[in-house]
Amino acid sequence: MDDVQADLSADLPAEDAKLVTLARATRARARAAEGAAVRDLDGRTYAAASVRLDHLSVTALEVCVAMALSSGSAGLEAAVVLTEGDDVDVAAARDFAGADVPVLIGRPDGRLHTRSTT
Template sequence: MTTETTELDPEDAKIITLARSSRARFGAAEGAAVRDATGRTYAAVTVTLPSLALSALELAVAMAVSSGADRLEAAAVVSEATELTDAALAPALDLKVGAVFLAAPDGTVVARR
């Protein structure tokens, strides 16, 4: 991922805001949001149960797929992390995501892929 320094498209800023607000509302470790090829958005947070663990991005992608999405325009993850591994990005990459943004809890974009 590379550091993002340019102005965000309003639609990309929207998914960062959705991810950020979901994370804050539930006090989760991560929040994520994705936008599919038709413009629909899906927001999710990290799930940790005794029998199930999903990252916020995994869950947001699963929600999109379960609604019929076969491609993603963009994804955003809000986290304390400073980078996302290829393994963490894999669900979005499976749907040929156009751009992935990693943002700090305050919404500042830390990296873009």
Template sequence: MTLDPEDSKIITLARAARARNEAAEGAAVRDETGRTYSATNVALSSLRLSAVQVAAAMAISSGARSLEAVALVTAGEPDPADEAVAAELGVKALLVAGPDGTLRS
């Protein structure tokens, strides 16, 4: 499967965030204006957020009205809540890649 260069970019951003923070998940989103936001999951005893939730929250709190794309890099499977966040913000399919960047879905 050949990816759009902009989709490849957000997978790369998600991988970099995950590696930089040594996190279980990395995510990146692209909003309707082309701005990108990357994040990792938050796993505190008092707060648990997926990487997709953090990246989407960053975009929305910066004024984004919708998202064009969402990428998740994880060794596991995406949480249904991540797919729901992406869908609510207008994304038809969550891009899911393994830690090596290989697209899985």
């Protein structure tokens, strides 16, 4: 991962700011550990929260990838993950969309701190 530690929240393009808003709202509504949002190659957005059950554990980004894939999407243009931790597994996004898809990582309040890629 190509990590850059800084406050990346300022001066985000409107499309990426929308992903942050969706990820933040979805995480809060579900009271989940993570929230994520992705934009596919057609400009459609998908937002999800992480799922933690006894027999099912899925990250928010994995849920977003599954939603996009099951909706007929051909790939991803960008992703945002909001979480308390710093370690975000982008393997599912890479499997689906390939290398070099930008992934912005931030805190639950929407402050972004890391720009990474799949």
